[in-house]
Amino acid sequence: MQDKNTIAEFNAATLDLVNQIIKRYPQGRQKSALLPVLHIAQAENNGWLSADTMDYVASLLGIQPIEVYEVASFYSMFNLQPVGNCVIEVCQTGPCWLNGAEQLLAHFEKRLGIKPGETTPDGKFTLKTVECLAACGNAPVIQVGTEYHEKLTTLKADELLDKWTAENKNSHTNPYL
Amino acid sequence: MAKQILLKNIEVPGLAGFDVYRRLGGYSAVEKALKGYTPDQVTDEVKKSGLKGRGGAGFPAGMKWSFIDKKSDNPRYFVCNFDESEPGTFKDRHIGQLNPHQLIEGMILGSYALGANAAYIYIRGELFYVLNIIEKAINEAYKNGFLGENILGSGYSLNLYCHPGAGAYICGEETALLESLEGKRGNPRIKPPFPAIVGLYGCPTVVNNVETIAALPWIVNNGGEAYAAIGTGASTGTKLISACGHINKPGIYEIELGLPVEEFIYSDEYCGGIRNGNSLKAVVAGGSSVPILPADLILKTAKGEPRLMSYESLAEGGFQTGTMLGSGGFIVMDHTTCIVKNLLTFARFYRHESCGQCSPCREGTGWMEKILMRIEGGQGTMKDINLLTDIAKNIEGNTICPLGDAAAWPVASAIRHFREEFEEHVKLQKCPF
Ligand SMILES: Cc1cc2nc3c(=O)[nH]c(=O)nc-3n(C[C@H](O)[C@H](O)[C@H](O)COP(=O)(O)O)c2cc1C
Ligand code: SF4
Ligand code: FES
Numbered sequence: 001m002q003d004k005n006t007i008a009e010f011n012a013a014t015l016d017l018v019n020q021i022i023k024r025y026p027q028g029r030q031k032s033a034l035l036p037v038l039h040i041a042q043a044e045n046n047g048w049l050s051a052d053t054m055d056y057v058a059s060l061l062g063i064q065p066i067e068v069y070e071v072a073s074f075y076s077m078f079n080l081q082p083v084g085n086c087v088i089e090v091c092q093t094g095p096c097w098l099n100g101a102e103q104l105l106a107h108f109e110k111r112l113g114i115k116p117g118e119t120t121p122d123g124k125f126t127l128k129t130v131e132c133l134a135a136c137g138n139a140p141v142i143q144v145g146t147e148y149h150e151k152l153t154t155l156k157a158d159e160l161l162d163k164w165t166a167e168n169k170n171s172h173t174n175p176y177l
Numbered sequence: 178m179a180k181q182i183l184l185k186n187i188e189v190p191g192l193a194g195f196d197v198y199r200r201l202g203g204y205s206a207v208e209k210a211l212k213g214y215t216p217d218q219v220t221d222e223v224k225k226s227g228l229k230g231r232g233g234a235g236f237p238a239g240m241k242w243s244f245i246d247k248k249s250d251n252p253r254y255f256v257c258n259f260d261e262s263e264p265g266t267f268k269d270r271h272i273g274q275l276n277p278h279q280l281i282e283g284m285i286l287g288s289y290a291l292g293a294n295a296a297y298i299y300i301r302g303e304l305f306y307v308l309n310i311i312e313k314a315i316n317e318a319y320k321n322g323f324l325g326e327n328i329l330g331s332g333y334s335l336n337l338y339c340h341p342g343a344g345a346y347i348c349g350e351e352t353a354l355l356e357s358l359e360g361k362r363g364n365p366r367i368k369p370p371f372p373a374i375v376g377l378y379g380c381p382t383v384v385n386n387v388e389t390i391a392a393l394p395w396i397v398n399n400g401g402e403a404y405a406a407i408g409t410g411a412s413t414g415t416k417l418i419s420a421c422g423h424i425n426k427p428g429i430y431e432i433e434l435g436l437p438v439e440e441f442i443y444s445d446e447y448c449g450g451i452r453n454g455n456s457l458k459a460v461v462a463g464g465s466s467v468p469i470l471p472a473d474l475i476l477k478t479a480k481g482e483p484r485l486m487s488y489e490s491l492a493e494g495g496f497q498t499g500t501m502l503g504s505g506g507f508i509v510m511d512h513t514t515c516i517v518k519n520l521l522t523f524a525r526f527y528r529h530e531s532c533g534q535c536s537p538c539r540e541g542t543g544w545m546e547k548i549l550m551r552i553e554g555g556q557g558t559m560k561d562i563n564l565l566t567d568i569a570k571n572i573e574g575n576t577i578c579p580l581g582d583a584a585a586w587p588v589a590s591a592i593r594h595f596r597e598e599f600e601e602h603v604k605l606q607k608c609p610f
Contacts, residue, residue: 039305078344093264094461130344134303137420146306147306175308
């Protein structure tokens with residue numbers, strides 16, 4: 001877990017991407033780029049948005065920091081607290097529940113020794129529950145970074161956990177890449 | 178008749194690439210429209226087609242387009258609603274992932290008809306990998322001259338962009354979507370004014386669902402009348418149904434509107450029947466927001482006629498005995514399902530997703546979740562059941578946007594049709610399942 005802001009600022013390649021994104025909106029409407037830029041900033045800041053990170057985004061877009069905070073706190077994909085290297089999000093809504101999501105979540109809790117919202121002491125995993133991921137036909141479903149894992153069984157979950165533990169999985173990658 | 182319009186080529190390998198799409202006749206509708214039709218003629222074809230919006234509300238697309246403010250000097254925008262977050266709905270992802278050029282072609286046609294020179298695809302943030310597929314396809318469309326300046330020498334120019342959300346069901350509501358696209362919290366706006374008059378950046382805007390837009394190339398190629406000839410007359414064309422829950426073959430099916438519900442559930446062409454030979458208990462036919470119906474009422478109307486997969490047949494009987502086609506998210510439950518627990522997951526969903534602007538929705542969704550937790554947990558009383566009905570009634574119609582109604586209907590309908598099951602929870606002081 002990293003509670004310090006690690007991006008002083010974006011590197012040249014990321015700045016280039018951000019400037020391309022800003023150009024998608026009319027002149028003077030650069031605030032529209034806020035959600036895409038926050039996604040990038042969160043990925044570069046170990047999966048969460050610190051106050052420093054948000055202030056930096058505000059300065060990039062020429063808007064007030066409060067305009068960033070109020071948006072970041074509205075959307076559930078943005079984490080305002082530090083998270084583990086690999087965030088596992090388990091869908092809990094009706095269709096996934098009908099197909100065993102509760103048992104799957106219990107399995108993750110047991111294997112990781114944590115409850116939803118918590119991070120393992122070694123900082124490797126955070127467990128979260130989320131609402132419908134629009135993949136209900138392949139329930140139960142989890143999301144890890146930009147990856148979906150569908151039709152999950154406890155057996156498959158174990159395989160994934162073993163793999164992620166071995167490779168020290170980091171789910172905070174720039175979503176545009 | 179299935180798979181004729183939206184999913185016709187969906188299994189062709191490489192369809193997401195420009196060359197394969199083009200070889201199969203892709204972008205011919207853009208050529209036809211930009212070379213041979215005025216924008217109004219494109220709108221007329223869509224009007225003739227009878228195409229209804231596939232995002233949930235079912236408003237006729239051509240009519241919505243005709244509301245666009247043409248007197249305004251402001252630029253106009255066409256926006257695709259790819260927020261797809263209604264529980265049980267997973268059809269738009271299928272198109273975006275496997276056939277992005279069909280969506281792009283539809284975006285060009287709609288933008289041309291509306292006189293928009295910029296268009297956005299607003300896609301839920303969880304689906305970033307689909308956004309990347311679509312952006313790749315957009316780049317190919319630019320390279321091949323179907324986007325950008327002076328498309329096909331017609332003088333018409335269009336820029337098309339993707340925009341990610343960040344986890345908020347409410348951003349599927351079209352005015353919340355526009356707020357979100359402007360870089361704000363997804364708080365729905367008070368209507369009127371409607372987006373066709375005051376939309377994105379205060380400019381005239383039309384928002385349509387992915388599936389609505391993906392039907393446009395076929396309509397332009399084959400004519401609105403040909404589209405209207407498919408279906409029931411009142412419900413024209415085909416519809417994607419995303420089927421899930423306790424069926425043998427969950428998945429995305431293109432049906433001709435008017436297909437009997439019974440055939441959809443039990444035939445091998447579609448859902449293939451209930452898992453393990455179990456019996457059907459209930460269906461939520463159009464995404465979590467629409468009223469749940471017990472097996473007898475989903476298969477037949479209260480009048481005893483076969484229920485059909487169409488806007489009018491599913492609505493037959495009103496909310497007393499009917500439901501809605503909604504987004505086409507078809508959730509099937511077998512006899513082992515606890516209706517109260519299923520409802521509790523929906524109640525939690527709406528509490529989580531309420532934007533909090535209106536007190537009835539903000540407070541009511543929280544209360545409904547808590548009371549349902551109490552009943553499911555074995556601490557409920559008989560009074561709680563009536564209290565739930567009261568809360569639902571007090572939310573319905575008293576909010577800025579329809580999320581309030583969407584939260585109230587599942588509760589009201591579950592109690593209407595499965596009251597004994599709530600009472601059993603109270604009597605036993607535990608969940609009987
Ligand atoms: C709470 C709420 C959520 C919605 N979510 C979606 C959605 O995810 N996708 C969608 O296309 N429409 C959604 N809608 C409907 C839109 O407001 C709008 O009617 C639709 O995008 C119009 O497109 P259409 O006419 O092509 O269906 C939602 C509406 C509400 C009230
Ligand atoms: S009904 Fe609910 S979601 Fe809609 S504006 Fe009111 S509080 Fe927000
Ligand atoms: S309910 Fe889990 S993906 Fe829809």
